[in-house]
Amino acid sequence: MTVKRIAICGFNLESNRFAPTCARRDFEESMYLRGDEISVEARAEYPRLHLGVSGFYQVMDDRFGGAKGWSPVPAVLVGSTPAGAVEESFFLEFLEELRVGLAGADSLDGVYVCQHGAAIATHTHDPDGDMFRLIREVVGPDVPVVATLDLHANVSEEMVAATDLLVAYRTNPHVDVYERGQEAAAGLLEMFEGVRPRSFRVRLPLVAPSVTQLTADGYPYGDLIRLGQSRIDDVVMNVSILGGFAFGDTPKNGMTIVVTTRDDSDRARQLALELASAAWNDRHRYQPKMISLDAAVARAQEVGADDSQPAILFADPADNPGGGGRGNTTHILRAFLAAEVSGCALAVFYDRAAVAAAFAAGVGAQMSITLNSEEDSSFSDPLDIEATVERLSDGVFIGEYGMVAGKTVTTGPTAVLVAGGIRVVVISNRQQCLSTDYLQAFGIEAAECRSIVVKSRGHFRAGFLHLFESRQVFEIDVPGLTSPNLAGFDWSYLPRPVFPLDEDAQWSPDGV
Numbered sequence: 001m002t003v004k005r006i007a008i009c010g011f012n013l014e015s016n017r018f019a020p021t022c023a024r025r026d027f028e029e030s031m032y033l034r035g036d037e038i039s040v041e042a043r044a045e046y047p048r049l050h051l052g053v054s055g056f057y058q059v060m061d062d063r064f065g066g067a068k069g070w071s072p073v074p075a076v077l078v079g080s081t082p083a084g085a086v087e088e089s090f091f092l093e094f095l096e097e098l099r100v101g102l103a104g105a106d107s108l109d110g111v112y113v114c115q116h117g118a119a120i121a122t123h124t125h126d127p128d129g130d131m132f133r134l135i136r137e138v139v140g141p142d143v144p145v146v147a148t149l150d151l152h153a154n155v156s157e158e159m160v161a162a163t164d165l166l167v168a169y170r171t172n173p174h175v176d177v178y179e180r181g182q183e184a185a186a187g188l189l190e191m192f193e194g195v196r197p198r199s200f201r202v203r204l205p206l207v208a209p210s211v212t213q214l215t216a217d218g219y220p221y222g223d224l225i226r227l228g229q230s231r232i233d234d235v236v237m238n239v240s241i242l243g244g245f246a247f248g249d250t251p252k253n254g255m256t257i258v259v260t261t262r263d264d265s266d267r268a269r270q271l272a273l274e275l276a277s278a279a280w281n282d283r284h285r286y287q288p289k290m291i292s293l294d295a296a297v298a299r300a301q302e303v304g305a306d307d308s309q310p311a312i313l314f315a316d317p318a319d320n321p322g323g324g325g326r327g328n329t330t331h332i333l334r335a336f337l338a339a340e341v342s343g344c345a346l347a348v349f350y351d352r353a354a355v356a357a358a359f360a361a362g363v364g365a366q367m368s369i370t371l372n373s374e375e376d377s378s379f380s381d382p383l384d385i386e387a388t389v390e391r392l393s394d395g396v397f398i399g400e401y402g403m404v405a406g407k408t409v410t411t412g413p414t415a416v417l418v419a420g421g422i423r424v425v426v427i428s429n430r431q432q433c434l435s436t437d438y439l440q441a442f443g444i445e446a447a448e449c450r451s452i453v454v455k456s457r458g459h460f461r462a463g464f465l466h467l468f469e470s471r472q473v474f475e476i477d478v479p480g481l482t483s484p485n486l487a488g489f490d491w492s493y494l495p496r497p498v499f500p501l502d503e504d505a506q507w508s509p510d511g512v
């Protein structure tokens with residue numbers, strides 16, 4: 001048997017139309033790997049790359065008896081913390097680097113693309129589609145191309161047409177990233193055996209607010225995904241149901257269902273329409289349930305003053321760096337400080353200048369500091385606080401819980417500031433708080449906090465589950481770049497009417 005040569009590549013960005021643009025530096029800060037670096041990280045014990053790639057390698061290594069039986073051709077793999085549109089010049093440079101990497105590798109047998117799928121660029125609504133088309137053009141029509149996608153991907157027809165198999169995550173928080181990489185590998189192996197995948201895509205005029213897209217029991221999106229999985233059989237190879245990312249604000253926004261079968265186009269179409277109908281009939285359940293800031297303050301005061309009550313976990317979904325938020329709005333912190341809330345921790349607050357000031361002052365120093373002194377995003381107001389520097393760190397740790405379990409995390413230079421009864425973990429590499437590790441790593445015992453505020457929309461849930469039941473978790477309704485209140489945004493490209501923004505949005509399978 002000849003050694004299978006499989007190209008590995010990927011571009012991972014979730015773009016929020018309302019956030020500042022991003023470019024090379026944002027990717028280099030997060031993930032920018034070339035050539036053999038990709039293979040080394042993919043097989044590392046605590047990888048610094050997207051775990052889908054590790055899952056893909058694991059299956060291939062197993063199938064071919066280790067690294068010698070197949071030959072990964074790692075091209076280029078990049079990822080940024082969610083941000084705004086990617087700048088055209090950088091994206092075109094990236095595409096050229098990818099093109100050279102693929103074209104220089106002769107006789108490829110397959111391609112694995114590790115992609116987020118909800119990027120926008122300053123020059124196009126569909127950079128993911130452009131990239132998939134480029135891959136297809138370089139490798140030709142006969143080389144199988146498989147891709148994994150985040151379930152927040154906004155999937156264009158171009159992305160489906162240029163690939164043989166799309167495999168989207170099925171969990172939110174995303175705790176099946178590794179397994180979906182494995183599934184993509186298994187699909188590619190089937191194609192090596194002669195299977196011909198057939199896909200059908202349906203997009204609904206349904207833009208579900210982010211906090212309604214959880215997949216746990218009791219959530220409509222989870223129910224829909226489980227319905228889809230119940231249809232997997234000898235013919236149905238994959239059912240991917242993508243909730244999409246509203247803030248991309250593109251013409252391709254809307255929940256999308258992609259069904260892939262083993263050489264049965266009719267079945268793919270019929271099942272995709274059946275699932276789309278089920279989703280549409282259930283659309284009224286996609287409504288956010290948040291509490292007001294006043295109510296949150298009252299609850300935080302209450303548990304701070306009474307140890308016998310269960311602790312509370314508050315989320316700030318409107319300032320989620322995992323959706324392009326800056327991770328430094330001050331609405332909640334300001335209100336909690338004013339109300340003299342005690343026993344509280346806030347993780348994590350992005351402010352490089354504040355961290356630098358804390359490092360200059362040193363551990364134990366007391367200082368008057370203005371948070372957001374160098375931030376100009378409209379939601380990120382400055383806030384003057386009196387704080388003590390409790391801890392300084394390089395911000396590198398290995399995660400134990402949730403989406404960072406087993407991963408090396410880098411928050412950059414990090415400081416714990418104590419202001420009143422609140423400890424604030426201030427970081428230099430913008431990202432969301434994914435688990436209790438973001439407290440423990442900096443000396444804060446999460447189990448001893450009376451309340452915790454996280455800058456995250458929903459991914460934090462997987463990393464706090466061991467301490468907080470869902471009835472102890474509340475989302476606070478404050479303004480921000482990623483607010484689940486979709487009516488508050490000035491949409492430009494979202495196809496209208498769309499539910500729930502427009503109650504009168506219509507859809508029927510007959511028109512597809």
Ligand SMILES: [Zn+2]
Pocket residue numbers: 150151152174
């Ligand atoms: Zn996602």
